[in-house]
Amino acid sequence: MTASSKTHILFDLDGTLVDTRAAVTECYSIVFREELGSPFPPPGFPVGELFAMRPPEVFASVAPDKVEVLHAAYRAAYPRCASLVKVFAGVRDLILGLRQSGRKPSIVTNKGLERTLIDLKVADIPADAFEVIVTAEDTIDRKPHPAPILFGLDKAGADGSDAIYVGDGPQDVLAARAAGLDAVAVTYGFYASETLAQLEPDHLVDDVAGLAQALGVSMPAEVAG
Structure with missing residues (x-):
């Protein structure tokens, strides 16, 4: 079964x-400045891994005795940064196109539910366009562990043979593979094409138009380009 038929x-x-990227970086900057009196990122912090980490993991790496306080401050600060969230061009049409054609898009993210819903609202993507939304609260393990994806499949009543996972990071490809799913890796996100190609995902696409093509979704002319 191909990606376009799942x-x-x-x-x-x-x-x-x-x-x-801008919203998350600004949110961390606010917390570090207001709660720790220091700039973000701190010296030696693995910035390249920032978007694969949950906030408690970030805070545990710099102030293990203040994780709960800092995480609460992060959650409180995020709405102040939400205007910096941007939707990738064409994504809204892609999600709605999948839904209108009778297929079932879902979200499986390492992010918390509250911030996920904020992001979708700012991006003008209806939360109810998704069959299920799996967030940090749903599983102890995070990607690259397959638990979040497996939880999503179960919640959606989906068979892994009729599902595919789409992500922009190595952790996404690895989690999909561990869950027994084919993986689509997008290079327009936070990770370099070379990094993703080394993992040999089933599909490697460079833009939303290419993603739509891989998934068999017709897009408006200005997106399909």
């Missing part, structure tokens, strides 16, 4: 549907 398309969020 019913269930599970998507990562950050770097795949929405560009949250």
